[in-house]
Amino acid sequence: MTDIRDDVVAGFESAYGRGPVGIWSAPGRVNLIGEHTDYNEGFVLPFAINRRTVVALGPRDDTLVRVASEYADELAEIALDQLAPERLRDWSAYPLGVAWALGQFGADLAAVPGVDIYIESTVPVGAGLSSSAAIESAVAVALNDVWQLGLDPQTLARVGQLAENKAVGAPTGIMDQSAALLGRRDHAVFLDCRSLESELVDLGFARAGLEVLIIDTGVAHDHATGGYAERRASCEAGARTLGVESLRDVGIDDLARAREVLDDVTFRRVRHVVTENQRVLDTVRVLRSQGPTAIGELLDASHVSMRDDFEISVPELDLAVETAQANGAIGARMTGGGFGGAAIALVPSEGVSRIQVAIDGAFAEHGFGQPTTFTVTAADGAGRD
Ligand code: ADP
Ligand code: MG
Numbered sequence: 001m002t003d004i005r006d007d008v009v010a011g012f013e014s015a016y017g018r019g020p021v022g023i024w025s026a027p028g029r030v031n032l033i034g035e036h037t038d039y040n041e042g043f044v045l046p047f048a049i050n051r052r053t054v055v056a057l058g059p060r061d062d063t064l065v066r067v068a069s070e071y072a073d074e075l076a077e078i079a080l081d082q083l084a085p086e087r088l089r090d091w092s093a094y095p096l097g098v099a100w101a102l103g104q105f106g107a108d109l110a111a112v113p114g115v116d117i118y119i120e121s122t123v124p125v126g127a128g129l130s131s132s133a134a135i136e137s138a139v140a141v142a143l144n145d146v147w148q149l150g151l152d153p154q155t156l157a158r159v160g161q162l163a164e165n166k167a168v169g170a171p172t173g174i175m176d177q178s179a180a181l182l183g184r185r186d187h188a189v190f191l192d193c194r195s196l197e198s199e200l201v202d203l204g205f206a207r208a209g210l211e212v213l214i215i216d217t218g219v220a221h222d223h224a225t226g227g228y229a230e231r232r233a234s235c236e237a238g239a240r241t242l243g244v245e246s247l248r249d250v251g252i253d254d255l256a257r258a259r260e261v262l263d264d265v266t267f268r269r270v271r272h273v274v275t276e277n278q279r280v281l282d283t284v285r286v287l288r289s290q291g292p293t294a295i296g297e298l299l300d301a302s303h304v305s306m307r308d309d310f311e312i313s314v315p316e317l318d319l320a321v322e323t324a325q326a327n328g329a330i331g332a333r334m335t336g337g338g339f340g341g342a343a344i345a346l347v348p349s350e351g352v353s354r355i356q357v358a359i360d361g362a363f364a365e366h367g368f369g370q371p372t373t374f375t376v377t378a379a380d381g382a383g384r385d
Pocket of ligand 1: 053069070071072090091092094119120121124125126127128129130131132133135
């Protein structure tokens, strides 16, 4: 297998007829726990994974920004002074949206050179592993270096989020970009989405002989429309009715009152967010005090909450989780925004293949399309390669 870094240089050369000045990359991420808490100013615990989006970049003599990707047939281009969210569409809205968003965070787009960008990735698209934040973060660190902007990783995370919110039009939170930019090998990023303060938490998976199995159901999700925006609106409505700025301000003890003043659906949406925040705090505490083999019940409870209260699971995700649990996983849950995508299972290394076989069998038995399963490790965040 050739290295993706060789591929991205070859791709750059064939797209632009010259070599790049450098290569940058950013990882996909898995959220260990803390789902739909980010935009409620709560807590999340993602980790960067050993699958990356790699960007080769070369500055230009003019003001054009051109982007090409092995993912897409056509090259997209726009002049720096034409960058605006409403002019960007399709996949190129991610990288070009980042260029625009850097301008919103102080980059003087009239003073920087145009660039040619070529992108390759080993992060599967639409699997809940945030290929979108990987591409945004890889482009953000590359432009930050080449344009000598000196923005810190926390700010670059907000740049990526702004690009996704405004240029792509997906109302997502700050979690994915934070994991992609701040992650570290064998650690998770414990992120407070209100203060944006983060701490690395030692996962200890390798020491404990544990692996994280990703079960990509292959069921497509679409965050730009539908369920995600609707859940977000429910959370905002719940907070409004409860008289708080965000659901971060609601604790477990407030749920009894919430049940009285909210309609049933809104109450269950709120209960998911409130209990999920608590589960993130508990997971961090248990990781530090007892180690990773003790977090299984928290992962399992998170899935039940998403399935029954937030109602963002699908039968394929439920089956993946139940089959993993029944075949020796320490814990399992769907991960990502929901309505498809992937589940994760924390599994003793020697039990991985047994669970994979069991899941393949269960999916076949239910007449579901075959899922893709693979293990990931916690890896370093974005940077220059
Ligand atoms: P995910 O869960 O993978 O983040 P999203 O729908 O949020 O799914 O983002 C996927 C989109 O990001 C793709 O449809 C594509 O537009 C863009 N994208 C991701 N990776 C690449 C890539 N390597 N090259 C071009 N576009 C990409
Ligand atoms: Mg995404």
